Amino acid sequence: MPPAPSPEEIQKLVSLFKDGDTAALEPLARRFSQQYPGHGLGWMLLAAIDKAAGRNAQALAAQLKAIAVMPPKAELYSNLGNLQFALDKLADAEQSYRRCLELDPRHAKGHFNYGLLLLALGRAREAESHLRESDRLQPDPQTRYQLALSLLEQKQYSPAVLLLEEGLALRPGDAATHDSLSFAYLHLGRLKEAVEQGDAAVNAAPEDHQILGNLLFTLSYQDSRPGEVMRLARRYGTLVSAKANGERFTAWDSGQTRKLRIGFVSGDFKNHPVAFFLLSLLTEIDRTRFECFAYPTIPFEDDFSRRIKASVDGWKLLSTASDLEAARQIHADGIHILVDLAGHTGHGRLPVFAFRPAPVQVSWLGYFSTTGVAEMDYVLADAVGVSDGEPSQFTEAVRLLPATRLCFTPPEAAPEVAPLPALRNGFVTFGCYQGLAKMNDGVLACWQAIFAALPQARLRWQCAQFADAEARKATLLRLERHGIAGSRIELLRDQSRQDYLGSHRHVDMILDTFPFPGGTTTCEALWMGVPTLTLAGRSLLSRQGASLLTAAGLGDWVTTGSGDYQRKAIELASRPAQLAQLRQGLRAGVAASPLFDRGAFARNFEAAMLSLWEKHGNIVRETSGNHHEDTD
Secondary structure, rough: OOOOOHHHHHHHHHHHHHHHOOOHHHHHHHHHHHHHOOOOOHHHHHHHHHHOOOOOOHHHHHHHHHHOOOOHHHHHHHHHHHHHHHHOHHHHHHHHHHHHHHHHHHHHHHHHHHHHHHHHHHHHHHHHHHHHHHHHHHHHHHHHHHHHHHHHHHHHHHHHHHHOOOOOOOOOOOHHHHHHHHHHHHHHOOHHHHHHHHHHHHHHHOOOOOHHHHHHHHHHHOOOOOHHHHHHHHHHHHHHHHHOOOOOOOOHHHHOOOEEEEEEOOOOOOHHHHOOOHHHHOOOOOOOOEEEEEOOOOOOOOOHHHHHHHHHEEEEOOOOHHHHHHHHHHHHOOOEEEEEOOOOOOOOOHHHHHHOOOOOOEEOOOOOOOOOOOOEEEEEEEEOOOOOOOOOOOEEEEEEEOOOOOOOOOOOHHHHHHHHHHHOOOOEEEEEOOOOHHHHHHHHHHHHHHHHHHHOEEEEEEOOHHHOHHHHHHHHHHHHHHHHHHHHHHEEOOOHHHHHHHHOOOEEEEEEOOOOOOOHHHHHHHHHOEEEEEEEOOOOOHHHHHHHHOOOOOHHHHHHHHHHHHHHHHHHHHHHHHHHHHHHHHHHHOOOOOOOHHHHHHHHHHHHHHHHHHHHHHHHHHHHHHOOOOOO
16 A cells, blocks of 8 residues: 555645745655655645746646546646646647536636637637636636637627726726727727827836837827837837847858748738738748748647648747747747748737847838837838838838739639629729728718718728627718718628628729728739729838839829829729729739739849848958848
8 A cells, every 4th residue: 555644744735835935845745746656735736836937847747647646626627727728738728628617617717717728729709608607607807808808809899898998997007908908999990099098008017018019009000109109119129128138149150051041920820911921922932042931929720821831841839938938949940031020910029039049130021110129130111112201210221122022812712803883883882991990080081072072972891890889880970970971881890701802893992091001901902803092101001002002003093192092082983984994904914913923022032031141141251240221
């Protein structure tokens, strides 16, 4: 019969655990586990000690031993799931949480933890169910905060706002709640409140680089604080550089090059606009000279993720890695040029770049302004996107790609281009596929003049937020205040991509938003035969529509001010025969343009990467260390 511990030995361990005396507890717990391996208490305590010390792999081993020798208990499996979740063993974690709830369906923490896992897996509707049950069983502000996040993931912005406002009343000044409220207000088109909440979040947590980055993203929807954006971006860069604490990896020498290794960091290797543009490059890049590595920052995968994974030489998940660990992984992979595809958007990992895991670091594709990170060497742009005569918008050096900074992957099995609906309807239908965040009063004032001049015109506006009845109601009232009667408006929620593409058969032309124009929607509309009228601003972001349309051969659809935008919209809408002719040949025309020519884009991208690497080699040889000059 195995030896059993005395009641005094057990009580000693329990007392030290309750007192939080880890220094005294750890050696006793280790001896206890060795002496009484069939008693679960020692393994449970070791699991808790190792987890608290960040030794999750050791904690998991101890927790499994505890489960092996103890009667089944919900708490054991909840804790096991937490450790598996922390180690990115997501399928195992889900099994553990399910077992926890089988043993005790009323286990509030089990429901809460399972809800967090489901959120990470992109299953927000299921997460909502478990978080609601957790809140019912054990009401808690943190549970309601996570519930609000699950609603935000489902684009249920109005109910999320109610929960977040309630949470802020209970916890005034809570930075995370201010931050999430900012996000919710932004997507409801309440930009002023979004900025106010973002400012409040930064004031509550001035050293939190993530919250500061979120404010920078929010400010991109307006262009009234450009000087402050640069100041805040530099502050962000200072924070993440300080976090790296001077630790930098040794640069690779250019003489080591065989194939040039390019790494891409993003949380959007999935059914997402970033992937739609990236795939065109990955499928064409010359594999005899280049190797491509993808570093996803979230564990979620879908069919598009698998297409990306099949197109790269390496796929290294960073979701559970610390910034230092992620940088160490990238450096160990021998990446020569590391490309960030996220910037200050969701699931970005800009702090990794502060460790300089690669000798050349580049911002491209998924972000449209400066990162503010001093260790980010370049931003890729094109000549149309960077306005001449404007003060520098970037802490990075600007490297221009020929023709276009973006190349779009045509949607598979897209419907055929439909005839111009105005010929059938007898009036023009303007389309919009932008979210409420982009719809500021300046855009609506501009549209008001267009619809006043065209009394028969209609507006068909489709976006995710219109799944929210309150958002639809508020938007109708807002449009009516700007002189566009409800009888002329159709507001629709988002659809599957195939149905969304087909919806262009109802639209004659698209009115772009500003200063934040369309990107993917503009390219998809062109493929469906529908041109977009855009207004070019002064920043890379506000000139995105101009860049895309110029690359597509539609430079005459780019306007330079609200008056020009209004006149052009009225003029084009009054010429249905001209619109019909353009529509008929638009898909074939753009397919041959730089915007869709993935072979030409890949060659241009390759040349740019080789040029940056050659310049790095020259700098290494000259030991100047300064590579912030290249603007050609």
